[in-house]
Amino acid sequence: MSHREAVSASLETNIQEMTRRFGEDGTLLQRQFEPVSKRGGGLQCCLFCIDGMVNSALINDSIIRPVVLLEQPVPEDTDPILFLERQVMQTNEIRRVSKFSELMPRLLYGDTVVFCQGSKQALVIGSKGFVKRGVTEPPNEPYLKGPREGFTEPLLHNLAMLRRKLRTENLRYEYFSLGDTSGTACCLCYLEDVVDRRALAELRLRLSKVRIDGVMDSNYVAELISDSHLAPVRTTGTTERPDVVAAKLLEGRIALVVDGSPVVVTVPHILLELFQAGEDYYVNYTFAGINRILRIMGFFLSISVAPIYLALVGYHQELLPLPLLLSISQATQGVPFPAMVEVLLLLFQFEVLREAGSRTTSSLGQTLSVVGGLVIGQSAVEAKMVAAPTLIIVAFSGITGLIAPKLKSAVFLSRLLLILLANFYGIYGYFIGLVLLLAWVARLRSFGVPMLSGLPLSRKSSGEDSYLRPPFRMMKKFGRFLAGWGRSQV
Amino acid sequence: MKRFLCISLSICILLTCTGCRDREENDNLTVVAGIGVDGINGSYRLTTETLVAGGESEGGKRLITKSSGVTLNGALLETANLTAQQLYYTHAQTMVVSRDLARNGLEPLLQALERQNSFRLSLRILVAQDSAEALLSLKKPQEDAASFQLRSMADTSWHNATSPDTALYQFLADAGEPGIQGILPLAGLRTEGEEQAMEILGTALFRDYTMVGTLNDTDSQALLWMREGAAGGLLEDQNLALTVVRCHSKITCAPEGGKIKLTLELQELEGTGEAEDLEQRAKELAKQRCQRVLQHLSELNCDAIGLGQRLMHMHPGESKRVRTAWSQQFSRYPVDLQVEVEIRDQGRIKEEKK
Numbered sequence A: 001m002s003h004r005e006a007v008s009a010s011l012e013t014n015i016q017e018m019t020r021r022f023g024e025d026g027t028l029l030q031r032q033f034e035p036v037s038k039r040g041g042g043l044q045c046c047l048f049c050i051d052g053m054v055n056s057a058l059i060n061d062s063i064i065r066p067v068v069l070l071e072q073p074v075p076e077d078t079d080p081i082l083f084l085e086r087q088v089m090q091t092n093e094i095r096r097v098s099k100f101s102e103l104m105p106r107l108l109y110g111d112t113v114v115f116c117q118g119s120k121q122a123l124v125i126g127s128k129g130f131v132k133r134g135v136t137e138p139p140n141e142p143y144l145k146g147p148r149e150g151f152t153e154p155l156l157h158n159l160a161m162l163r164r165k166l167r168t169e170n171l172r173y174e175y176f177s178l179g180d181t182s183g184t185a186c187c188l189c190y191l192e193d194v195v196d197r198r199a200l201a202e203l204r205l206r207l208s209k210v211r212i213d214g215v216m217d218s219n220y221v222a223e224l225i226s227d228s229h230l231a232p233v234r235t236t237g238t239t240e241r242p243d244v245v246a247a248k249l250l251e252g253r254i255a256l257v258v259d260g261s262p263v264v265v266t267v268p269h270i271l272l273e274l275f276q277a278g279e280d281y282y283v284n285y286t287f288a289g290i291n292r293i294l295r296i297m298g299f300f301l302s303i304s305v306a307p308i309y310l311a312l313v314g315y316h317q318e319l320l321p322l323p324l325l326l327s328i329s330q331a332t333q334g335v336p337f338p339a340m341v342e343v344l345l346l347l348f349q350f351e352v353l354r355e356a357g358s359r360t361t362s363s364l365g366q367t368l369s370v371v372g373g374l375v376i377g378q379s380a381v382e383a384k385m386v387a388a389p390t391l392i393i394v395a396f397s398g399i400t401g402l403i404a405p406k407l408k409s410a411v412f413l414s415r416l417l418l419i420l421l422a423n424f425y426g427i428y429g430y431f432i433g434l435v436l437l438l439a440w441v442a443r444l445r446s447f448g449v450p451m452l453s454g455l456p457l458s459r460k461s462s463g464e465d466s467y468l469r470p471p472f473r474m475m476k477k478f479g480r481f482l483a484g485w486g487r488s489q490v
Numbered sequence B: 001m002k003r004f005l006c007i008s009l010s011i012c013i014l015l016t017c018t019g020c021r022d023r024e025e026n027d028n029l030t031v032v033a034g035i036g037v038d039g040i041n042g043s044y045r046l047t048t049e050t051l052v053a054g055g056e057s058e059g060g061k062r063l064i065t066k067s068s069g070v071t072l073n074g075a076l077l078e079t080a081n082l083t084a085q086q087l088y089y090t091h092a093q094t095m096v097v098s099r100d101l102a103r104n105g106l107e108p109l110l111q112a113l114e115r116q117n118s119f120r121l122s123l124r125i126l127v128a129q130d131s132a133e134a135l136l137s138l139k140k141p142q143e144d145a146a147s148f149q150l151r152s153m154a155d156t157s158w159h160n161a162t163s164p165d166t167a168l169y170q171f172l173a174d175a176g177e178p179g180i181q182g183i184l185p186l187a188g189l190r191t192e193g194e195e196q197a198m199e200i201l202g203t204a205l206f207r208d209y210t211m212v213g214t215l216n217d218t219d220s221q222a223l224l225w226m227r228e229g230a231a232g233g234l235l236e237d238q239n240l241a242l243t244v245v246r247c248h249s250k251i252t253c254a255p256e257g258g259k260i261k262l263t264l265e266l267q268e269l270e271g272t273g274e275a276e277d278l279e280q281r282a283k284e285l286a287k288q289r290c291q292r293v294l295q296h297l298s299e300l301n302c303d304a305i306g307l308g309q310r311l312m313h314m315h316p317g318e319s320k321r322v323r324t325a326w327s328q329q330f331s332r333y334p335v336d337l338q339v340e341v342e343i344r345d346q347g348r349i350k351e352e353k354k
Helices: A011-022 A056-068 A080-088 A100-107 A155-165 A197-208 A218-225 A242-250 A271-275 A285-314 A322-332 A339-358 A362-382 A388-401 A405-443 A484-489 B002-015 B072-083 B099-104 B107-115 B132-136 B146-159 B168-176 B217-228 B278-300 B307-314 B316-330
Strands: A028-033 A045-050 A094-097 A112-116 A122-125 A171-178 A184-191 A237-239 A254-258 A264-267 B029-040 B043-052 B061-069 B086-088 B094-098 B124-128 B183-192 B195-207 B210-216 B234-237 B240-253 B260-273 B335-342
Touching (some): A011 A028, A011 A045, A028 A056, A045 A056, A056 A112, A080 A094, A080 A112, A080 A122, A100 A112, A155 A171, A155 A242, A184 A197, A184 A242, A218 A237, A218 A264, A237 A242, A271 A285, A271 A405, A285 A388, A322 A388, A339 A362, A339 A388, A388 A405, B029 B061, B029 B099, B029 B132, B043 B072, B043 B132, B061 B072, B072 B086, B072 B107, B094 B132, B094 B146, B099 B124, B099 B195, B099 B210, B107 B168, B124 B132, B124 B146, B124 B168, B132 B146, B132 B183, B146 B195, B195 B217, B195 B278, B210 B217, B210 B278, B217 B260, B234 B278, B240 B307, B260 B307, B278 B335, B307 B316
Parallel strands (some): B029 B094, B094 B124
Antiparallel strands (some): A045 A112, A094 A122, A112 A122, A171 A184, A184 A254, A237 A264, A254 A264, B183 B195, B240 B260
């Protein structure tokens, strides 16, 4: 059944069109109204809005009330809609449309549509009033020091938070919608004067190619526009913190805000960002440097401890001090499985507990960790299902993996690859695996920027703000090495 | 695609350099703590001290396995057959050879050991006063490994300069180098009531790979002062007991058959003694002991101090003489021994109470 596209001059036709489009939908509210006074005679209006998504007080006070109490006739030769917009409506967000396709998305997103008898246009009045989550600290990125606010779901709120951080006219917002069915509103944010123009052009190109029915979260888009789908590390950054996004915009990056998602995607994204935390810049630089080194070490320990353990106990026993070798031998007596099976079993258990813990309430999560970590682990050792040294190694490997939560999936996959290589080929296999991973990451690019940018690997790179966070007075580039500004100025 | 295939093929070829066939679960391994070798009727009698996980002792269960073979490899193979375990020699710390075997020459044994890549070159070698088997079999199964104790005793003795602590690579280097001879610690058994205990007795002196004599612990001190400038050791007399904290040995040689000047500086001595002429008496005592050792070495034609090596280094023209028949010439070479004693902080030296 085809729909009428243009708004009709007949109010009745427009009402019928709306009724036909929404059918039996009970959430569509319709209200016809007209001036009480004879002096305002001739003006017949009808508004449509979606129940639960609108601010009723605003509609009553600023839309219906001024019309009902109108004591001034519509001037002749004047479109009634234009008259309403200019002289009657008491709202700040208002626009005229002449097509149903233009008004429908807005109506569905909490705006109010007003039709008027005799006008081929309709008014779309901003009246969003749906229930929103309050601004809270993101649970996945908690800070001890620094701003506590995090993004929420509504797009405009998130953009307002960004605007508050960057009060410059160079901050650009580019709106567009994604999702053939969902029509999700999205926004590209960047600073006009520092943005990496090549990355911006590339991002626009990739976004224009996105074809998807619905976008429920920014990760839908991030995955569709990412450089490599098989890469061990993400080529797009994500954060729930406005301060982090603002800082990244200042460095020349581009942020992609998707309506309905508190997670903002930033590009280009380099490897170093995975080890950086916003809090690094809110605490003393020495402490921040130590924390950053701990994160880097934690990552390498997490992917290396278990493979190196397997290589040592399986192939290179001469590298173990004798008391340790004897202690490990003693502990593995009577254990039926080879070391690799023990490691894989325990890692599987650890991942199961982590996943279960993250899906349950915090109180149950604590119980899970106690039951999983202490009871099951201890019982498995006592039952000689696994050896105590293996349990210690896997527990250490698991805990160090939590230091850099952004690398969770990278840690899991890299560790698995290295465990297999180390088990079958010893320390030699471990190093081959490490070289392969490094080569893969070195080959990756994020919107044209190499993933290993920023590391002090060449003379051109100063390595500023890489392994350590220098004091602010010593920072010269403030991370702009990858931005257009950086390329031309430095 | 071509590039991908090349990389994949390279990795596959590289990975064949190692493989899972080398893998060994460590609970299947039997760690060898040390071996003892006796020479009996032209064959080797091998005593292997092994540690197996699971014993009551913290270091594992201690087992002694005895085997024999015409060659070292044959004896090692028999040991493996007897234990029915994968023997793991890399952590072996001590090898004890019997005095008789050492007197007959260690060259075939040590070269076989050097070729065995399962032993570390840092393996410590000791000479047993009697048999190596008796030394390693002395301890009870529940006690700590005898090999480890011998290693610790040799290490402590070296710190006290009462015997050398020689690794396999050091001995092989000394025995193969002209102008210096190898030395090994000498271990034996001491009777305490009804029980016997191990002890380090002094130094076994070698000419090439053959043992030619021994030094007791007092003379070993003098040898180690001169040879290595080793600190430690005690200058002891009726009214004197001084520990050497720092020692410096300097050998200078005059060319063309001139004298070898050996200057020994004993510094920072501490201990007890009568303050009057303390340095002079200590100097005389040290010189007397060093001369006695030099005399003994001359009689044995054994340059354990390394005078020939020094001569060769300082005067390359002399190298031919050193390389050809240094052992015979060494005893005829005049050595001017000068001992300097410097007691620092003399105020700390206390007289013995009478």
